[in-house]
Each structure stands twice: as C-alpha cells, then as structure tokens.
Amino acid sequence: MSTTAIKTEGISKRYRIGASEGYRTFRETLTDAVKAPFKRLAGLGHPVPENETVWALNDVSFEVKKGEVLGIIGRNGAGKSTLLKILSRITRPTRGRVELRGRVGSLLEVGTGFHPELTGHENIYLYGAVLGMKSWEISRKFKEIVEFSEIGRFMDTPVKRYSSGMYMRLAFSVAAHLEPEILLVDEVLAVGDAAFQKKCLGKVGAAAGEGRTVIFVSHNMGALETLCHRGILLEGGCKVFDGGIHEAVSKYLAKSLETDKSPLENCRRRGAGKMRAVGFRLETPGGLPLEAAKSGEPAAFCFDFENRSCGPEERVSVSFSVQNEREFGLFHYYSHFSGVYFTDMPAKSTVRCLLPSLDLAPGNYFVQVCTKVAGETDDWPQVLLPLNVMGADFYGTGDPNLSTWGPMLVKGEWSLRRST
Amino acid sequence: MDSSEADITVIGPESGSVFVELKELLRYSELFYFLAKRDIKVRYKQTVLGGLWAIIQPAFAMIVFSVFFGRMAHMPSDGLPYPLFVYAGLLPWTYFAGALSSSGESLVVGSNLITKVYFPRLIAPAAAALAGLLDLFVASFLLAAMMLWYGIYPGPAAFLLPLLAALLFFCALGAGLWLAALNVQYRDIRYVIPFLIQLWLFSSPVIYPASIIPEGYRFLLELNPMTGIIKAFRLCLLGGTPDWVSLLVSAAVTFALLISGAWYFRRMERTFADVI
Ligand SMILES: Nc1ncnc2c1ncn2[C@@H]1O[C@H](COP(=O)(O)OP(=O)(O)O)[C@@H](O)[C@H]1O
Numbered sequence: 001m002s003t004t005a006i007k008t009e010g011i012s013k014r015y016r017i018g019a020s021e022g023y024r025t026f027r028e029t030l031t032d033a034v035k036a037p038f039k040r041l042a043g044l045g046h047p048v049p050e051n052e053t054v055w056a057l058n059d060v061s062f063e064v065k066k067g068e069v070l071g072i073i074g075r076n077g078a079g080k081s082t083l084l085k086i087l088s089r090i091t092r093p094t095r096g097r098v099e100l101r102g103r104v105g106s107l108l109e110v111g112t113g114f115h116p117e118l119t120g121h122e123n124i125y126l127y128g129a130v131l132g133m134k135s136w137e138i139s140r141k142f143k144e145i146v147e148f149s150e151i152g153r154f155m156d157t158p159v160k161r162y163s164s165g166m167y168m169r170l171a172f173s174v175a176a177h178l179e180p181e182i183l184l185v186d187e188v189l190a191v192g193d194a195a196f197q198k199k200c201l202g203k204v205g206a207a208a209g210e211g212r213t214v215i216f217v218s219h220n221m222g223a224l225e226t227l228c229h230r231g232i233l234l235e236g237g238c239k240v241f242d243g244g245i246h247e248a249v250s251k252y253l254a255k256s257l258e259t260d261k262s263p264l265e266n267c268r269r270r271g272a273g274k275m276r277a278v279g280f281r282l283e284t285p286g287g288l289p290l291e292a293a294k295s296g297e298p299a300a301f302c303f304d305f306e307n308r309s310c311g312p313e314e315r316v317s318v319s320f321s322v323q324n325e326r327e328f329g330l331f332h333y334y335s336h337f338s339g340v341y342f343t344d345m346p347a348k349s350t351v352r353c354l355l356p357s358l359d360l361a362p363g364n365y366f367v368q369v370c371t372k373v374a375g376e377t378d379d380w381p382q383v384l385l386p387l388n389v390m391g392a393d394f395y396g397t398g399d400p401n402l403s404t405w406g407p408m409l410v411k412g413e414w415s416l417r418r419s420t
Numbered sequence: 421m422d423s424s425e426a427d428i429t430v431i432g433p434e435s436g437s438v439f440v441e442l443k444e445l446l447r448y449s450e451l452f453y454f455l456a457k458r459d460i461k462v463r464y465k466q467t468v469l470g471g472l473w474a475i476i477q478p479a480f481a482m483i484v485f486s487v488f489f490g491r492m493a494h495m496p497s498d499g500l501p502y503p504l505f506v507y508a509g510l511l512p513w514t515y516f517a518g519a520l521s522s523s524g525e526s527l528v529v530g531s532n533l534i535t536k537v538y539f540p541r542l543i544a545p546a547a548a549a550l551a552g553l554l555d556l557f558v559a560s561f562l563l564a565a566m567m568l569w570y571g572i573y574p575g576p577a578a579f580l581l582p583l584l585a586a587l588l589f590f591c592a593l594g595a596g597l598w599l600a601a602l603n604v605q606y607r608d609i610r611y612v613i614p615f616l617i618q619l620w621l622f623s624s625p626v627i628y629p630a631s632i633i634p635e636g637y638r639f640l641l642e643l644n645p646m647t648g649i650i651k652a653f654r655l656c657l658l659g660g661t662p663d664w665v666s667l668l669v670s671a672a673v674t675f676a677l678l679i680s681g682a683w684y685f686r687r688m689e690r691t692f693a694d695v696i
Contacts, residue, residue: 015694085693089431089538092690098431104538112536117462129454130537181427 004101005182005213006064006087011096013057013082013237056082057093058237064215066101066181069208071224071245072217073252074234080217083234084108084184087215102181102213105132109186111171116160120151120170123159127174141177148199149173169196176203182213198401201227221249221292222362222391222400253292256386264369267383274378275316275345277369279304280385285354293358293387295402295409296394300354303369307345310373315341317372318351322365322387324407330365334372361404362391435686444540452543452550459522459551474555475562478510485510489627498629500658501570507563508654509626512584515556516592516646517617519549523596524613528603531696541689542682545600549593553585563657575659584652591645591674597681601688604696625650642666645673 057079064070072080085091087098088106113130114123124145128138138145146152149169151162159167185204205227208214218224224231224245231248233241233255241251265278282290283300293299301320310316317340321332335341335353342351366384370377391400395411402409435441445452464470482503489495490502497505523545527534530544567573599616603609621627624646633641641647648670652662 085535086431089429090535091693092431092433092435094433096432098429100429100431102427104429106538109532109536113533115458115462117465118458122458122461126454126458129451130533130539132448132451132539135450135454 003066004063004099005066005068006062006101006215007099008063008087009061009097010059011057011061011083011086011093011098012055012059013079013086013091014053014094015056016052017054055237057086059096060234060237060239061096062232062239062242064213066213067208067211068230069214069216069228071228071231071248072215072234073221073224073231073248075256077236078234079237080234081108081186082237084186084215084217088184100182103132104182104184105178105180106184107131107175107178107186108184110175111167114159114167114171117158119158120155120162123170124174127171131175131178132180133178138174145173145177148176172196172200176200179207180212182215183207184215186217187219219364219388220362221253221388225249226401250291253388256388263383263385264381267381269382270380271371271378272373272376274308274310274314274373275371276306276308276379277303277318277371277381278306279350280367280369282387283352293360293389294392295360295362295389296357296411297392298354298356299358300352301367302350302352305345305349305351305371307347307349310345310378312344314374315343316345316378317341318353319370319372320353321368321370322360323368323384325364325366327366328407330360330407336372358389359409360389361407361409362389362402363404363407364388365407433690435690441540441686445542448539448543451539452547455543455547456550459548460554463551471555471558474558478507478514478559479562481510481514482507485627495628496632498631498654500572500654504563504566504570504572504658505629505654506627507566508657509624509650511556511559511563512588512650512653513621513624513626513646514559515552516588517621518555519552519589519592520596520599520617521613522548522552523593524599524603524609526596527600527692527696528607528610534696535693541692542597542685545596545685546593549589549596552592553589556585556588567657572658574657575655575661577656577660577662580652580656580662584649584656587671587674588649590678591649591670594674594677594679594681597678597685601681601685601692604692605688620644620646642669643673645670645677649674 060079060083072083074080082091084106085108086093087100088104088108090106090108111127113127115126118126124142125135125138129135146155149172151166151169154162154166159170162170183204201223204214204216208227214227216224216227228245230243231241231245232239233248233252235255241248264280279302281302282293283302284290285298285300287300290299303318303320305318317334317336319332319334322330324330333353335351365387367387368384369379369381371379391402393400394402394409430436436444463473467473469476485506486503490497490506495502526544526548527541533539533544534541599609599613623641623644625641630638630641630647630651648663648666648668652667652670655662
C-alpha cells in the first residue's frame with residue numbers, strides 16, 4: 001500500500017529584501033509606532049510594498065509517497081533551501097499548506113548545535129537532542145555512532161581540538177543514526193572525505209531501502225541519479241519539472257547550458273576589449289551541444305567572440321581556466337602555450353578547444369575566460385561560468401563512482417616489479 | 421511503527437493553536453534540558469574558577485555595597501546586619517539579571533540553531549533562564565555561611581523558597597521573552613539590556629529596604645515584580661512573615677509579564693528564521 005508521506009499545496013514564500021535587510025532599526029519602528037501605535041510592534045503593520053519583496057517559492061505543489069526518494073534540483077537561488085526550511089518547519093510559508101505524515105528529521109547543515117567546549121561524548125547527546133532524538137535512543141545507538149565515526153579514541157576530547165575532518169565525521173555519524181520516517185537532506189553530504197562520504201550516501205540509500213521517505217537537495221548530479229527515483233526541478237521559485245530523476249537532471253543541465261551564455265554579455269570586465277567573449281558552451285567532439293561533461297570523456301570548450309576593433313595582423317591568444325567551488329585554481333590554458341595564435345578575426349567567431357579527456361572528478365567547477373591581443377590582456381570578464389562534471393566510467397572498469405578526494409583524476413599503468 | 425494517524429503535522433502560514441504548541445513543548449522537553457545543561461557545562465568548563473564565579477560575583481557586589489551604602493551612607497537595613505541584608509537581596513537579583521540578559525540574547529546567540537533546525541523557539545530563552553538557577557543554588561552556600569556567622573536562622577516561612585525560586589524564574593523568563601523576540605527584530609535591544617538591568621536594580625529593594633520609600637510612592641515600587649520577590653526572599657531566609665499582599669501583587673505582575681511575553685514571542689516566532 002502506498003500512502004502519502006508529504007503533501008504540499010500551493011506553498012509560496014515571500015521574503016523581505018531591500019533597504020532594511022531583515023531586521024529593522026529601532027528608530028524606524030519608533031517613528032512608525034508614533035504613527036500607528038502597537039500595530040508595528042505586533043507585526044500587524046502595513047503591507048510591505050511589492051518591490052521590496054522576493055518570492056523565494058511560488059505556488060509549489062507536489063506529493064511524495066511513503067518510501068519514495070525525491071531529488072530537488074535547481075540553480076542557486078531557485079528556492080531549494082527555502083522549500084526544505086518550510087518542510088522542516090524552520091520557517092512558515094506565506095501561503096499554502098503542507099501535510100507531513102510521520103516523524104521528520106532534517107539535515108540542513110551538519111553539526112548545528114555542536115559546542116566546541118564540550119567533549120565528543122557530550123556533543124553526541126546534545127546534537128542528537130538538537131536533531132530531535134530522545135536520549136534513550138541516543139544511549140541505545142551510542143556505540144554504533146562512535147564506531148561509525150571511527151574516532152572512538154577522541155570521545156573525551158573537547159571538540160575544539162578536533163580537526164575539521166573529525167568534527168564532520170562525528171557530526172555525520174550522529175546524523176546518520178537519525179531514524180525518522182521522513183528525512184530531509186540538504187547539500188550536506190558534499191563535505192568530508194570521499195570514503196566517508198560514500199559511507200554516508202550509503203546510509204541515506206539504506207534509509208530509503210527501509211521504507212523511509214527522503215527528500216534530497218544536491219548539486220551532485222551523480223549522487224542524485226544514484227539515490228533518487230524522482231526529481232523536481234525548481235526555477236525562480238516555481239516547479240518547472242516533476243518526473244523521473246534522469247529526465248530532471250538532463251533538463252537541468254540543458255537549462256544551465258542555455259542560460260550560461262548571458263552572464264558573459266553583461267558583467268564587469270577588464271582589458272581594452274578589442275575582442276569580446278560573449279558566449280560559452282561545451283560541445284561533443286562532433287560539434288553537438290554537450291549536455292553534461294563527464295569525467296574522462298572528451299569535451300570541447302567553445303567561446304563565442306565578437307571582434308570590435310582588433311586588426312587582422314594582431315595575434316590573439318584565448319585562454320580558459322578552471323577552478324573548484326572553493327576558488328582553488330586547477331589550471332589555466334592559453335592557446336599560445338601550445339603555440340597557437342589566431343589572426344584575422346571575423347566579426348563573429350567561435351574559438352574551440354577540444355580536451356580529449358576531461359580529467360576532473362565529478363563536482364561543480366567554474367570556468368573563466370581571458371583573451372590576450374598582441375601580448376596584452378584584452379578581455380577578462382569577471383564572471384565564473386559554472387561547469388558541472390558528472391561521474392563516468394573514467395578507468396574503463398565499468399564503475400562510474402569516482403573518488404572526489406581531490407578535483408583531478410589521473411590514470412596510468414600499474415605494475416609490480418619483483419625484486420627477487 | 422509509530423507512524424500512527426496522530427503523527428500528522430500540518431504546516432500553514434499561521435501558528436498552530438496554543439494546545440498544539442504546548443504538546444510540542446512537551447515533546448521537546450529533552451532538548452530544553454540538554455540546552456540548559458550545555459549552558460551550565462560550558463560556563464563551568466570555560467573558566468578557571470568555574471562554579472566559584474557564581475559566588476564571587478554577588479560576594480564582591482555585597483562587599484562594595486556594604487562599604488559604600490552600609491558603612492559610609494548608613495543605609496537602613498530593617499534591623500539586620502547590612503552585609504547579610506544586601507546579600508540576601510543580591511542572590512535573587514544576580515540570578516534575575518543574569519537570566520534576563522542570557523535569555524534576551526538567546527535567540528541571537530543561537531541564530532545558527534534557529535535557522536537550521538526546528539524546535540519550539542520558546543525553549544531557547546527558557547533554557548537560558550533555567551541554567552542560571554544552578555548559580556543561584558551555589559551562591560546560596562555563602563548565604564548559609566553568613567547566616568551561621570551572624571547567628572541568624574531562617575523562620576518557618578523558608579519552605580516557601582522553592583516557590584519563590586519558581587516565581588523568580590518565571591519573572592526573568594517573562595521579561596526575557598519580550599527582550600528575546602524584540603532582539604531578533606531590533607538589534608538595538610542588545611544595548612538596551614544592560615541599561616535596563618541597571619535601572620531595574622535601582623528600582624528594586626536590593627541595596628535599600630522598601631521601607632525607606634515614602635508611603636505615597638511605595639505602590640510604584642510594588643508594581644515592580646522583583647520587589648515582592650526580593651522582600652519575600654529576605655523574610656523567608658532571615659526570619660519574619662512574608663508580606664502576602666506584596667507577594668501576590670508580584671505574582672500577578674509576573675504572570676502578566678509571562679503571558680504577554682509568550683503572546684508577543686509567539687506572534688513574532690514565525691519570522692525569526694527569516695530575519696535573524
Ligand atoms: N532570509 C532571507 N531573507 C531574504 N531573502 C531570502 C532569505 N532566504 C532566502 N532568500 C532569497 O530567496 C531566494 C531563494 O533562496 P534559496 O531557497 O536559498 O535558494 P537555493 O537553496 O535554491 O539556492 C533567493 O533569491 C534568496 O536571496
């Protein structure tokens with residue numbers, strides 16, 4: 001029997017933005033209070049003007065059956081976190097209604113409520129309580145939690161002396177033993193080392209296997225595709241797609257290709273600007289649009305250019321660089337490194353660089369483009385173009401689950417030379 | 421499994437009924453207890469002298485007040501030795517001041533908790549106010565020592581002390597709820613709190629006995645809920661019968677403060693996570 005676990009009906013959420021960013025100054029209120037005593041203080045004030053607000057969610061309805069694993073996909077600002085916050089009762093919707101059947105556990109951040117002065121042992125109980133566990137429940141699972149974390153020796157050390165990795169492990173271990181009927185997970189699994197991450201993803205997967213309902217928000221398309229059956233795509237606070245996870249992911253990736261052209265056209269830039277990069281996209285070697293870059297598969301980086309005032313004799317070198325989400329630069333590649341200069345640029349052109357194998361671990365990266373004309377930096381748009389890389393069969397072993405320990409992947413020939 | 425029909429949560433734009441909220445509070449009583457325990461542990465661990473601070477603070481205030489008001493200004497003290505008189509007042513006062521400021525700050529200090537997990541928000545200021553009770557208990561050992569020293573023993577009214585402590589807690593919580601909720605909306609409250617506590621100290625009979633206020637104005641003093649509580653504390657500990665009228669007025673004002681505070685807190689609660 002499949003019963004409904006979560007039902008949302010037209011939920012919308014409006015946030016105040018603008019001049020008075022969130023909390024207001026006392027003076028502002030005092031002057032208002034003189035005009036309309038008590039009303040403001042009690043939050044009954046005049047309606048906020050529409051232009052000072054943003055609808056973070058707009059009329060979103062869906063139903064989730066018991067035991068279903070739902071992925072929520074969308075770009076930054078699409079309203080994913082807001083949706084989870086409403087479902088986990090951290091904030092209330094401005095309109096609409098949600099019905100939840102069963103105990104809800106939410107992990108919007110791992111380690112919320114951890115106190116650095118307290119020991120690992122004490123923090124397990126505190127964090128457990130914060131996540132809504134009962135203390136008998138924590139006591140019962142205490143051994144398991146400690147074992148899962150693999151840092152049993154440090155249980156009596158204050159958490160402030162932990163490395164960030166240990167901190168995460170402990171927090172995750174507690175969180176992983178939360179056994180609600182409905183589990184809401186935000187991006188959190190994106191941190192920690194790869195092996196432990198896998199262990200945690202496994203735990204989420206197991207939760208699903210045991211008939212728990214899971215809603216999972218992530219930018220990690222690989223994890224979404226392995227864990228979820230169904231995906232909802234959010235865009236600007238609206239639900240634009242609801243269906244199979246694979247279709248949702250490819251819709252999302254296709255959308256992010258479409259929309260990533262424009263940021264290059266209106267952004268701050270440095271340089272004289274004789275040439276101008278106006279578009280970026282990925283292509284397959286055959287020149288078809290590449291919806292998703294995959295680890296170890298070929299990818300052509302294509303940049304559309306406009307020639308504004310570059311003479312036919314001037315030598316143009318185009319570069320692109322890739323950095324990870326922590327803005328750590330991975331590489332920067334100018335065409336002239338390979339001895340390639342472009343001359344006689346037409347009014348509109350596309351510069352293409354085919355990488356035979358994209359040796360990046362699955363994850364989110366950013367691309368920057370920069371152009372030199374006659375040795376001078378000529379166009380350097382100050383914008384990070386997103387690049388999502390999905391896991392693929394990099395090593396040719398049939399296993400698409402790749403290490404995300406670091407951003408780069410290598411492969412080579414292994415051998416054993418016996419010394420006797 | 422416990423996924424009974426009773427376990428349905430409905431989330432809408434409006435706050436649930438008071439009844440539902442009370443049930444939620446009960447359900448999260450463990451978190452309440454853990455948060456209070458955390459506050460206590462952290463306070464006692466972080467400092468070298470730990471629990472001794474609970475005594476040092478009021479003891480030091482007692483010495484200063486005894487020198488300036490007792491010795492130099494010859495403040496009357498209802499026939500009691502001034503140090504004992506002032507310390508018996510400082511005990512509830514120190515708790516009140518500490519609980520008021522920590523519960524007033526509780527939401528802002530715990531903003532990370534507020535924006536990332538759900539729990540009935542009322543728990544945060546309540547746990548902060550509860551944690552201070554241990555300090556009150558610790559500090560009362562010095563009072564006991566002083567009573568032995570002066571040879572003054574509590575009367576039969578001492579059995580009222582737990583009730584008084586509860587009243588004190590509710591009084592601090594009532595005012596703390598107002599401040600905590602206002603603090604989320606208006607950060608100026610942070611600066612208002614110390615100032616408010618100072619003013620409140622001088623309008624409570626801690627340093628001086630209520631009897632030095634002229635008859636005609638005494639009712640103003642009585643409107644301050646701390647007046648009745650402090651007076652009763654002294655009388656219970658140092659002998660005599662409590663002034664029932666004064667205590668009842670204090671209790672009434674305390675509950676008015678608590679109920680209005682809870683009302684305002686509940687009104688503002690749903691915006692906490694958005695504006696904090
Ligand atoms: N507390 C807040 N106050 C004002 N605006 C907010 C607040 N939280 C989120 N927003 C706005 O709501 C929109 C959706 O945000 P969010 O749900 O965080 O998106 P996502 O999780 O998909 O990145 C954004 O435009 C964001 O600026």
